Amino acid sequence: MEKIYKLAKGTMRVSVEGAQPESVLNFCAENGIEFWDVSPKSDFCIYMNIFAHDAPSVMSKNGINGIEIRILSSRGGKNMSRAAKRRYALIASVSACIVLLSASSLFVWRFDVEGNNRISDAKIIRALNDCGVSYGSFWPGISTDKVKSRILMKNRDIAWLSVNLSNSCAHVVVHERIEKPEIMSEKGSADIIASKSGVVTKISVLSGQKSCAVGDTVIKGDTLISGTMTSETAREREVYAMGSVTARTWYEINAETPLSISRKCDKKRSRTRISLIVGKKRIKISGDSRNLSNSCDKITKVKMFGIKNVFVLPVGIIKESVKEYETQTRNIDEAAVIESMKKTLYDELMRSVDGGEIVKAEYSVSKDDKTLTVTLRSECIEEIGITNDREGNRS
């Protein structure tokens, strides 16, 4: 920046020769003349840089007390503008670029969306488009508050969002709405039913009437604690059954894998295509647009021109690298695959038991011509009761 500033103002390299060239330095310091890059060339000669507009003041010391001041070179300032006067095309191009850059920074060329997990970027950009914030929109004419309100009204999934429009970029920060948990009314009546089949090992009832006993075998859907309370002395009454039922359960889970798998192997054939992107239009610059074959990897890199966080232009380069591959069939490493499948099955069992205890787990491996099967048989103790209200809602 300092170099540009000096170039714009115009600088001169001068030599000062005489019995005491330091007197010119003192003169400059006394009169507020800026100088830099002072280098002594000999006992009676120093070189230094000054601004072009200070040259007349410095040259006024020429010839006084035997001092000789010579201009060695000059850069920038009037020299530059004089040279530029003859280059009409250059001036016109630079001016046009400046105007285009200034004008383009007033239009939206990029969308940055952050903070969304469930809602896709595309959905948010579509919502923005519906509110008038689209590719190439003139952003100073857009009210972000109105855009925000309209998006919030139309999308119930969004709890809050902010839209910042600046430097050709629409930066959207989204806070998604957290779903309310379903609240079950405990004023109604409900039963506790079995979510899995098993043998009951423990029952504790807080509300309702026991429908099974310890040691009973229950199947999925059986009522464990009933919400209908019977009494010999009073009429039946409906309550919201509460309690826990623990049971011994059994699982058998299988996992299969083929004995041979296909893997990609790179071929030497590859191709690179370069295209220019202007707005939404793509212009091919180089490369063959035909596909090599069906089996190829395509990597696309998009680079938009601009300065990060300052402005972005609607112009960019797309580089597409297409690399052909072939598939080779290989046999799997059985021991490693079995270990991996055992771990996967155990994790799956842990998920199914959900806080219960795995009492026993046994694995068996079987193999035919094409597939390898690992089976996990286990015995667990877990909570099997779930609330089932009379309207059919379960929790």
Place this chain on the structure above:
Amino acid sequence: MKDKGELLAYKLDIPAEALTGVTKFTVTGRRQVFIENHKGIINYDENTVTISCEGYRLNIRGDDLRLDGMNRNDMLLTGRILSVEFE
């Protein structure tokens, strides 16, 4: 007169350069000398810089000495400082 001013500043326990404009120089490591209230350069080359001060001269010797900045009151010299002498 200056000496009296310096003496007075010393007695009053205030910085002498603030009261009398006496030269103050600050040497930072061996690479930089900052001089305040100087009276101009007398001699300048890569190995010696002689600076005029109030009533004396200051000889700064070193290697590759450079005048990095200078105005009416202050001056900044850089390079490998070997010695600072009063003359």
